[in-house]
Each structure stands twice: as C-alpha cells, then as structure tokens.
Amino acid sequence: MSNSHDTNHTARPLLGCIADDFTGATDLANMLVREGMRTVQTIGIATVAPTDVDAIVVALKSRTIPVDQAVAESLAALAWLQQQGCRQFFFKYCSTFDSTPQGNIGQVTDALLNALGADFTIACPVFPETGRTLYRGHLFINNQLLNESGMQNHPLTPMTDANLVRVLQQQTAGKVGLIGYPVVAQGIAAIAADIASLRQQGVRMAIVDALENSDLYAIGAACADLPLVTGGSGIALGLPGNFIRAGLLSVSQNNQASALPTIDGLSAVLAGSGSLATNAQVTHWNITRPSFCIDALAVARGEPVVANALAFAQKHLSLQAPLIYATTSSEQVKQVQAELGVERAGALIEDTLAEIAKGLFALGVRRFVIAGGETSGAVVKALNVTALRIGKQIDPGVPATASIGDVPLALALKSGNFGAVDFFEKALRELGDDRIQSSLGATGQ
The missing domain is CATH 3.40.50.10840 (Putative sugar-binding, N-terminal domain)
Structure with a gap:
C-alpha cells in the first residue's frame, strides 16, 4: 500500500x-x-x-x-x-x-x-x-x-x-x-x-x-x-x-479492528424482549442463576418495582451478575397490551428497565448485557451512552462493545431474536466477568 x-x-x-x-x-x-x-x-x-x-x-x-x-x-x-x-x-x-x-x-x-x-x-x-x-x-x-x-x-x-x-x-x-x-x-x-x-x-x-x-x-x-x-x-x-x-x-x-479496552466493575443482565430466543435464554439462566421478573401491571399500579429490583440486585451483585427481565410469552404480552394498550405497555417496560439501569450504574455496574432492541435503546439513553466502539463477536449478530466517554462501560446489545440459549453467560465472559463460569445455584424473586 x-x-x-x-x-x-x-x-x-x-x-x-x-x-x-x-x-x-x-x-x-x-x-x-x-x-x-x-x-x-x-x-x-x-x-x-x-x-x-x-x-x-x-x-x-x-x-x-x-x-x-x-x-x-x-x-x-x-x-x-x-x-x-x-x-x-x-x-x-x-x-x-x-x-x-x-x-x-x-x-x-x-x-x-x-x-x-x-x-x-x-x-x-x-x-x-x-x-x-x-x-x-x-x-x-x-x-x-x-x-x-x-x-x-x-x-x-x-x-x-x-x-x-x-x-x-x-x-x-x-x-x-x-x-x-x-x-x-x-x-x-x-x-x-x-x-x-x-x-x-x-x-x-x-x-x-x-x-x-x-x-x-x-x-x-x-x-x-x-x-x-x-x-x-x-x-x-x-x-x-x-x-x-x-x-x-x-x-x-x-486483526486490530476488534480491539477494546478492559473495563472493570460489576455486571448485570437486563432483558425486555418477548422473542422466542430471549425467552429461551431467560429460561436457561433461571435454572441456576439469580433473576428478578418485572410485572408490567405492577408497574402500572404504581408498585415500587424499580426499588424492589435494585434491592434484589444489590444482594447478588458482589457474587455474580443478576438478571432483571420483563421477557414473557406472546400470549402474556397480548394480555398486558389488552389491559394497558400496546404503546403504554411497551413504554412502561422500557422506562422501568432504563431506571433500573441507572440504579445499577450507581451500585457500581459497568458491564451490561441487554436483550431487546427497544430495551437497548432505552438503557443506553438512560446511561448517557453516545458512542460505542465495536469489538469481537459473541454470537452471530452480537459483538462486545465499549462506550466512548468519561466513564466507559462494557456493553452487549442483543436483538431479541439473536443469540444461543447460553448467550447471557457467554456475553458476560466476553465482557470480562469470569465469575460467570461457576454456577451458584438457583435463586428466584
């Protein structure tokens, strides 16, 4: 050249x-x-x-x-x-x-x-x-x-x-x-x-x-x-x-195009997609790992869902990444939409997960795995992420990324339909959290 x-x-x-x-x-x-x-x-x-x-x-x-x-x-x-x-x-x-x-x-x-x-x-x-x-x-x-x-x-x-x-x-x-x-x-x-x-x-x-x-x-x-x-x-x-x-x-x-900086901190997974792939990933995670399920109707009733989710996360963060999810079956999604309306139901979930993301950041989370396009958009906006450098592929269609800014974050932003059943675990490892390799037993809400 x-x-x-x-x-x-x-x-x-x-x-x-x-x-x-x-x-x-x-x-x-x-x-x-x-x-x-x-x-x-x-x-x-x-x-x-x-x-x-x-x-x-x-x-x-x-x-x-x-x-x-x-x-x-x-x-x-x-x-x-x-x-x-x-x-x-x-x-x-x-x-x-x-x-x-x-x-x-x-x-x-x-x-x-x-x-x-x-x-x-x-x-x-x-x-x-x-x-x-x-x-x-x-x-x-x-x-x-x-x-x-x-x-x-x-x-x-x-x-x-x-x-x-x-x-x-x-x-x-x-x-x-x-x-x-x-x-x-x-x-x-x-x-x-x-x-x-x-x-x-x-x-x-x-x-x-x-x-x-x-x-x-x-x-x-x-x-x-x-x-x-x-x-x-x-x-x-x-x-x-x-x-x-x-x-x-x-x-x-x-060979240098995928290089990313090392980012330290705690880890968490947020899932808002209702796709079949994300449902399977949530189910797989729930077998042995801590998770908190968000109920859109409880949010609509004004219950302290964000505070409860953050309290749950705080109990687990030092040991391993928690999953906080609103993922559910298409039938249940339709039931919620029938009661709240399509736009309001979606906005409630996005806004709730965005608020939870801000709370997790305040607790020291710097590695986020996020499932769902709309959810990812809401979360990165809430975290004031304006640009990402793109790293290695985790699964087809989903790479590791690092935000560009004063407080860098490690992020995996996943379309709802993408990723293998163990995507959350693989993503956390690629983002630098090696604790995910050991299972600590099932924990639910």
Whole structure:
C-alpha cells in the first residue's frame, strides 16, 4: 500500500450507515469489524465526530415511529454522515424485514435515494448465520416461511407475508423487482448485469435472494458503485472488500479492528424482549442463576418495582451478575397490551428497565448485557451512552462493545431474536466477568 493510501485510510470514514434500531446497528457494526473495518456506533447523531475509523453506524430508533419522523431522522443522519466524508451509504433494518404496510423501510429508502440523487438500490435482509435466507423473493427463518416463524405474532410489526417483493411494494410508489437466486448463483458479473437490466426497466428497488455467506460477498461486490445499499447486517459482509480492492482500506487493519479496552466493575443482565430466543435464554439462566421478573401491571399500579429490583440486585451483585427481565410469552404480552394498550405497555417496560439501569450504574455496574432492541435503546439513553466502539463477536449478530466517554462501560446489545440459549453467560465472559463460569445455584424473586 502506498503512503497516500494510508493517509486516505485514516483521514475519513468510508462507509456511512443508518440503522433503524440500536441492536440492529450493533449487529451491522459487528459484521463490518469482522471484515476488518474499524467501526464506531453512535447513538443518534454524534455531537463530536468519531476519528480514526473506517465506518460509522448511526443508531436511530425509527423502526416503528411515524413515517414522516423516521424519514426526517434518517435524512438528518445521512446529511451528517456526508459531512464526515463517507463514500457509500447503507440503510440497515432487521433481517426479518420488520415493518408494516405503512412503513418504514420503503419510505426511508425512497427518501435516501432522492437525497443522494440515486435511482436504484437493493434490499437484502438475508443473514444465513441466524437462519435468515431468501429464495424467489420469499424470506425464510430457518426452515419456516417468515409468516409461519412466530414473526406473525410480533406485537409491533407482525409479519404475515413472506413475499418481500409484495411487502416492500406496499411501502413505495417506485417499482420493486427481484434478483432471483438463479442469477445470484452465477456470481458478481451476473448480479451486476441484472442490476443494470432492472434499472433500464425503471425498477427502483430490488429484493435480492441469497442462501449462503458466499452469495452475500458476491452481491456486495456487485453493489460497489451503488451510492446506497439497504438490507440486514449480512449484506455488509461484502462491502469492506470493495474498499480493499479500491486501495482505500488497509488489509493490515483486519486483526486490530476488534480491539477494546478492559473495563472493570460489576455486571448485570437486563432483558425486555418477548422473542422466542430471549425467552429461551431467560429460561436457561433461571435454572441456576439469580433473576428478578418485572410485572408490567405492577408497574402500572404504581408498585415500587424499580426499588424492589435494585434491592434484589444489590444482594447478588458482589457474587455474580443478576438478571432483571420483563421477557414473557406472546400470549402474556397480548394480555398486558389488552389491559394497558400496546404503546403504554411497551413504554412502561422500557422506562422501568432504563431506571433500573441507572440504579445499577450507581451500585457500581459497568458491564451490561441487554436483550431487546427497544430495551437497548432505552438503557443506553438512560446511561448517557453516545458512542460505542465495536469489538469481537459473541454470537452471530452480537459483538462486545465499549462506550466512548468519561466513564466507559462494557456493553452487549442483543436483538431479541439473536443469540444461543447460553448467550447471557457467554456475553458476560466476553465482557470480562469470569465469575460467570461457576454456577451458584438457583435463586428466584
């Protein structure tokens, strides 16, 4: 590599990313670090621009907010990333294509394309490592169609149609097309040719099939010249290689991209997701480890749930990390929503866990494992976290992170659907808590 290349490498970020929730942003950043890009995630638009990074991921909370607000926040993030000198842009949403007929994936994509003066992009939420694949435009979760995978029962974005061409077309006036697997299987040149053909036909967005990581690398390479790429975190696997081939990213950085500082302190786990994966993780934890269950109805009645949770945590913190959770079955979630309303039920849980996080911080907790995108967003805001440096992967889609600021925190922010059944234990170990290796026996509320 030439000296001029090295100067360009450290002068400004190459890839600017906008994610529609907090854990999705972390998931994306994890992929970029794996491929050798030094990556910082900001919580919203940062007041101070990150330095000495190859990629910036702006984490918004725009997945389920009104369309106009989601568009405005996304455009503001794009403008800020442009100011940082980014060369290409990425709009990240969930690998289960979480949305409704009202938005927000299509509308935000349209707005970003218009702002960039671009006429075409792809949409590829595929993430094979977590079982998300696309074939003939239909999204599969492991061996089940999206609408039969449990996502049809999601409390905010129920996914009742696995045909993503049809789903996306409901959210945009632009023409939506498909790059099918027979094309993808032929590799980079065939994908690029299909992109050119679709553009000539007036297609504005194209769903892209993929089954394996090798497909994602090929798709990413074919998108090297697109100003905007959209999808789940998986498609980001293929983007760093474009910068390496262009002489803009140093291969020698690859081994250092995931380095994080050591952070000492106590540890805790907070879970607010109602997903099947998080429910299984909570159940696994509860076999031998201390946990406190939050009852949303008790919060609504004005009972001292936060104080009780902190008192419980204080009894256990010196011995091992406690779990404080509001995770429950979809049936119970629906019962609570029926009594409190969907928005109020969600806000009560988020606000409660955020207050508990602040209390845990006051007790000396500096390592947090957090399950659920909405929960993660509420907690990092409550802890005044404005930016994260991304470290090693814990499980597919979830890396260790360290906050950037006066009092650094070690954080693992997990999308509800991600992680193995023993994720909480693995995350605590990766964050530096070696006490989790010994079980101390079951303890309940």
